[in-house]
Amino acid sequence: MSFARVRALVVVGLLGVLALAFVVTAIVRDSQGKAGTAAGCPDGWPLADLVLHEPKDVKINVLNATDEPGRAGTVADDFRNRKFQVKKVGNDPKKIDSVAVLRYGPKGVGSAHLLQAYFLNNAVPGYDEKRTDDTVDVVLGNNFQQLATTTEVNQSLGDSGPPTAPKGSCPSPAAK
Known part of the structure; x- marks a missing residue:
């Protein structure tokens, strides 16, 4: 050699x-080994479920806040046809003029992110850190026309990116 x-x-x-x-x-x-996990979360902050669930695993209540009677029932049927678990259908006492309002707690963050795509990201988020269930209230407003198609939902999900933890909450360790 x-x-x-x-x-x-x-x-x-x-x-x-x-x-x-x-x-x-x-x-x-x-030094970033625990970044984005609950390990660095301040005491008392709720853990947000950031898993983007399949429609069959999402529980919703559909509420009508429009001037059109029976709208919640029609939209609830649309959600059932798309395999969502519709728990309650009814009226909301307060009328709203936006497309929709999504009311949810820390356990419903990922589900609300998915539902937001069905309204083409035009629904108003209504995060409540004190809410303990994983159900999302879908409150239909006067500007609601129809739910997005499957293609539009997929495009909307791609545009919006992954779910993020709302202000005042931390990502759940299961969100990895």
């Missing part, structure tokens, strides 16, 4: 050892 070849192998070996040492040091000294 020639001297040039031995020298090249020694240099490559040293570079390999240095690279390995650098990687091990970076992993051991990682």
